Amino acid sequence: MTEEMPTHTAADCSRAEARRTQILDAAENCVREYGFHRASISKISKASGMGAGHIYHYFANKEAIIAAIVAREVERLLTLTAEVQAAENMLEALALRTESGVLLNLDPQAAGLKLEIVAEASRNPAIAAIVRAADGRRSAGLEETLKALRQAHGLADDAATISTIAEVIAAMFEGLMVRAIRNPAANRQLIARRFQALIRAIVLG
Amino acid sequence: MTEEMPTHTAADCSRAEARRTQILDAAENCVREYGFHRASISKISKASGMGAGHIYHYFANKEAIIAAIVAREVERLLTLTAEVQAAENMLEALALRTESGVLLNLDPQAAGLKLEIVAEASRNPAIAAIVRAADGRRSAGLEETLKALRQAHGLADDAATISTIAEVIAAMFEGLMVRAIRNPAANRQLIARRFQALIRAIVLG
Numbered sequence: 001m002t003e004e005m006p007t008h009t010a011a012d013c014s015r016a017e018a019r020r021t022q023i024l025d026a027a028e029n030c031v032r033e034y035g036f037h038r039a040s041i042s043k044i045s046k047a048s049g050m051g052a053g054h055i056y057h058y059f060a061n062k063e064a065i066i067a068a069i070v071a072r073e074v075e076r077l078l079t080l081t082a083e084v085q086a087a088e089n090m091l092e093a094l095a096l097r098t099e100s101g102v103l104l105n106l107d108p109q110a111a112g113l114k115l116e117i118v119a120e121a122s123r124n125p126a127i128a129a130i131v132r133a134a135d136g137r138r139s140a141g142l143e144e145t146l147k148a149l150r151q152a153h154g155l156a157d158d159a160a161t162i163s164t165i166a167e168v169i170a171a172m173f174e175g176l177m178v179r180a181i182r183n184p185a186a187n188r189q190l191i192a193r194r195f196q197a198l199i200r201a202i203v204l205g
Numbered sequence: 206m207t208e209e210m211p212t213h214t215a216a217d218c219s220r221a222e223a224r225r226t227q228i229l230d231a232a233e234n235c236v237r238e239y240g241f242h243r244a245s246i247s248k249i250s251k252a253s254g255m256g257a258g259h260i261y262h263y264f265a266n267k268e269a270i271i272a273a274i275v276a277r278e279v280e281r282l283l284t285l286t287a288e289v290q291a292a293e294n295m296l297e298a299l300a301l302r303t304e305s306g307v308l309l310n311l312d313p314q315a316a317g318l319k320l321e322i323v324a325e326a327s328r329n330p331a332i333a334a335i336v337r338a339a340d341g342r343r344s345a346g347l348e349e350t351l352k353a354l355r356q357a358h359g360l361a362d363d364a365a366t367i368s369t370i371a372e373v374i375a376a377m378f379e380g381l382m383v384r385a386i387r388n389p390a391a392n393r394q395l396i397a398r399r400f401q402a403l404i405r406a407i408v409l410g
């Protein structure tokens with residue numbers, strides 16, 4: 001005997017995906033505007049134009065929403081590192097993406113949201129677990145690309161070297177988020193150019 | 206005719222200084238533990254063991270406490286850059302302080318506090334003004350030192366070059382605070398060593 005399974009068509013799935021996106025976009029705006037604690041499900045409901053019950057249909061709680069926000073960002077970064085790894089000239093591809101990466105991280109809106117989540121992670125174990133798991137996935141992608149890149153240049157590719165270079169690169173880019181808030185008047189193009197020169201030295205160092 | 210001035214002895218002043226420090230230390234712990242919004246004057250009063258009225262005698266409001274916390278950190282960093290500038294071998298002095306700077310910024314407790322203040326600055330104009338003014342002072346100190354360093358090495362020291370290098374260095378070090386939360390398991394000594402090698406390349410680049 002087989003149980004009746006609910007039938008999900010492709011249209012159902014893409015509708016569900018659109019709803020999830022709608023909730024996550026609204027939640028991002030709320031966390032950015034009000035901070036983690038005051039970004040309640042009720043505020044997210046109002047901002048998304050969806051009932052709270054409808055939101056709970058997609059996400060168990062606020063932590064699940066934050067996890068999905070963090071996962072979206074990780075997917076974007078994993079796509080970037082995969083693109084670099086697939087490129088014929090990996091170093092060139094990395095330098096190319098460095099510029100857009102710098103400009104994106106220097107955007108105060110995006111930076112404010114991510115820093116709020118990191119700050120919350122510093123005292124909230126549930127958010128810390130989400131942030132650390134996501135960072136581990138992102139880091140693994142970058143390390144794989146760095147390993148391929150250094151092997152192609154005949155350089156040391158032991159685990160300690162690779163993970164240290166990955167940490168330094170992460171610090172450089174994530175620090176831009178802090179700079180975006182502390183000094184929004186900085187010249188972004190000059191910083192991007194300096195990062196491009198530097199990234200080669202770090203990867204091949 | 207001269208007004209009667211209240212007489213402040215040296216002992217009065219150092220007692221006042223000790224009280225201020227007591228309040229700031231307690232406030233740092235509260236902001237770290239509860240976040241900016243829930244770190245109320247009443248919580249700071251309890252944590253410092255001082256009455257709320259007594260706290261208001263030293264600080265007009267929570268913003269003034271945050272400004273003083275941020276100013277303490279700026280003073281520390283200005284002392285560092287002044288030490289580098291006064292050293293016979295500035296590059297050596299900078300590399301030496303790079304190690305302790307990396308280890309300090311990778312401390313999750315200190316990082317959590319600073320990131321909370323930056324995150325609050327991303328949506329609170331009063332805190333943004335405090336953070337940006339402090340960053341301007343810190344940055345001016347670093348730029349002065351970088352200028353002296355590059356002049357000593359016969360390198361370009363125009364304003365755009367100096368401020369861009371200062372921004373890159375700030376991003377690198379401030380990014381460590383984000384790393385401290387996202388990946389507290391990273392090998393700090395290896396990161397410090399890599400930073401030391403890198404800082405020379407950046408300053409002379």
